[in-house]
Amino acid sequence: MKKAINLLMLLLLYVVAASAQKYDVKCLRGDSVAVYDVVETIRSEDTYYSKGEKLVFYLHDGDQVEGVDKFYDKGVIDTGGSIGYAVIQKDGKKYCTLSENLVFSKDNPEGVEDKVLTKSDELAHTIQGRIFNSIIPYIIIALLFLGVMVLNILAMRSKKIRSIAVMAIPACIMVGTLLEIWAYSVLGTNCFWWCDKNRYGFFGSLLRIIPFGLIVFYQVMSIKFYEPVILGEAFDGDVQDGISVKPALISMLAAFPVLIASALICEFLGLGGLIETLLILVSFLLALGIGVFLSLKRNIELMKSKKWGILLTLFTIVYILGCIVAVWGLIVVIFKLIIQILIIGGILCFILYAMPAPSSGGGGGTTYRTVYYDEDNKAHDSAYACDKANEEIAKREAGKHN
Numbered sequence: 001m002k003k004a005i006n007l008l009m010l011l012l013l014y015v016v017a018a019s020a021q022k023y024d025v026k027c028l029r030g031d032s033v034a035v036y037d038v039v040e041t042i043r044s045e046d047t048y049y050s051k052g053e054k055l056v057f058y059l060h061d062g063d064q065v066e067g068v069d070k071f072y073d074k075g076v077i078d079t080g081g082s083i084g085y086a087v088i089q090k091d092g093k094k095y096c097t098l099s100e101n102l103v104f105s106k107d108n109p110e111g112v113e114d115k116v117l118t119k120s121d122e123l124a125h126t127i128q129g130r131i132f133n134s135i136i137p138y139i140i141i142a143l144l145f146l147g148v149m150v151l152n153i154l155a156m157r158s159k160k161i162r163s164i165a166v167m168a169i170p171a172c173i174m175v176g177t178l179l180e181i182w183a184y185s186v187l188g189t190n191c192f193w194w195c196d197k198n199r200y201g202f203f204g205s206l207l208r209i210i211p212f213g214l215i216v217f218y219q220v221m222s223i224k225f226y227e228p229v230i231l232g233e234a235f236d237g238d239v240q241d242g243i244s245v246k247p248a249l250i251s252m253l254a255a256f257p258v259l260i261a262s263a264l265i266c267e268f269l270g271l272g273g274l275i276e277t278l279l280i281l282v283s284f285l286l287a288l289g290i291g292v293f294l295s296l297k298r299n300i301e302l303m304k305s306k307k308w309g310i311l312l313t314l315f316t317i318v319y320i321l322g323c324i325v326a327v328w329g330l331i332v333v334i335f336k337l338i339i340q341i342l343i344i345g346g347i348l349c350f351i352l353y354a355m356p357a358p359s360s361g362g363g364g365g366t367t368y369r370t371v372y373y374d375e376d377n378k379a380h381d382s383a384y385a386c387d388k389a390n391e392e393i394a395k396r397e398a399g400k401h402n
Helices: 002-019 119-123 127-132 136-155 159-195 197-234 246-269 273-303 306-335 338-354 383-401
Strands: 021-025 032-043 046-060 064-073 083-090 093-098 102-104
Touching: 032 083, 046 064, 046 083, 046 093, 064 093, 119 159, 127 136, 127 159, 136 159, 136 197, 159 197, 159 306, 197 306, 246 273, 246 306, 273 306
Parallel strands: none
Antiparallel strands: 021 064, 021 102, 032 046, 032 093, 064 083, 083 093
16 A cells, blocks of 8 residues: 555655656856846736846756746837746746746756746757857848958048059958858848847946947948049949949848748739649749849949959848848837837927026027016015115105105
């Protein structure tokens, strides 16, 4: 009988252990992660969680927690880069922390499934994820575009530096651009974590967005600044005589809408199989190829060399992709702040509107003051002056009676 009871107890303990999900803390940045209280709401027997405002304690690298559930803090506008929070349990109470700082523990018994972490969380702890969750690649990108700016300035002053800048500028732009594309391909919009309001608050995020916006602006304009360097003094600034970018840009932006439209048309017409695949592929390649071909043709004519025209067009394609990623990233982070910006702007406008207009000595404004009248109905600026005048009037009247 005792053996049966012991066996039953062991079985129950195994079931309980199998249902528990253990997670090890592995911080992406720094050596600790904040833990917040969690708001638990039950609707129609379903439980919903949201992050509380109170910071309760910190977890450190190597700590182990029990995972309960997961939720997303989408913020005001969901731009695809929602922050994932893990609901954890400690001493019978529930809290929440960023799920990206957790890994599924090897201490979990066999058969326990991970119900908290997503592929994005797991990817963050790969070599590529670690690289782009550090600030180093983004500093490199900023320094590369700063180098492009310096080279552009110096190339206009020295022919010797200009001969170096002709190759160095596109090399810097391409390396920076490829790093941006690589970061986006690994983390998606989460690669802009370094200016996310959910991590750094409104003002911390705003201070990061301002230099980010300046770099994006320079990145977009960098090819125009490069034109006088590669084309020399003969270039007069005319768009028609510069590097051909617009046709390739239009084609690249139009290619994916054309792809989607082709798929919808094939679905509407009931086409399928190989025919559908060929039609979609051909429409995509045509939409992409027409503009790229026009840019290639014009760049070959511009450079008066097929080889240099092809290289310039390849550089242009990479440049366009980088600009698309950078501009999209800037839009994402601004959208996450847009409501707060509008609220603060509204408050400032109200304050400015509610404040009274300053009065001017030249009569441009209206001023109000209290006027005191004595017994002779003469005006005075103060009660004291009025009283003194009344005393003089009283003495004068007394002298008349005497």
